[in-house]
Amino acid sequence: MNAPGLARAAAAVLALEGIALVVVALIETFGLGSGDAANLATALALIVLTLVGAAALIAFALGTLRGRSWARSGGVVLQVLAVALALAALTLQPVTWLFVLGVGVPGILGFVLLISSARREIESDGPTAGRG
Structure with missing residues (x-):
């Protein structure tokens, strides 16, 4: 299966x-x-x-490339955890900005790409998706 651009980008973030x-x-x-x-x-x-x-994360990246919903779901969960970890690191003094940005930015990017990829897949399936 040739993964759409959003799915490839999301898989790349997960793999990295x-x-x-x-x-x-x-x-x-x-x-x-x-x-x-x-x-x-x-x-x-x-x-x-x-x-x-x-x-x-690597399994989710491979699954995302293959269009598997379980991989996107697992990837979303780990991205939410990454963002939560980055936000929690903001409460530590002194704030370790390199860690916050290094975990938070890819987490947000991965989350957005995974959700966008899922929405694009749903839109491309059309109104008869899930029937039959």
Whole structure:
């Protein structure tokens, strides 16, 4: 299936977010070697959960390219969580603007692209969508 432009853009945002989480997990893994972790079990659990999130984002990106509604739905949920995380980071002092913008902007962009892609798909199906 040839994905429409909005779906490709949404998938690209999801894939880039997934890749960014893989990079974060790698950085944390290398940090274990330097003894940065206060509790090894907790650090390992956090790395594993980060990789699970990365795998989910990449799966949602591939599903979005294939026009799967479950992928868009999952992607929307993770984008909402990203925006909520960015907004919560605004309450920390001093505000880490790089984090807020690095998580919030792609979250908003991904959300808008996923919703727009879904709306475009519904519009292209026409008035008989879902019948039969």
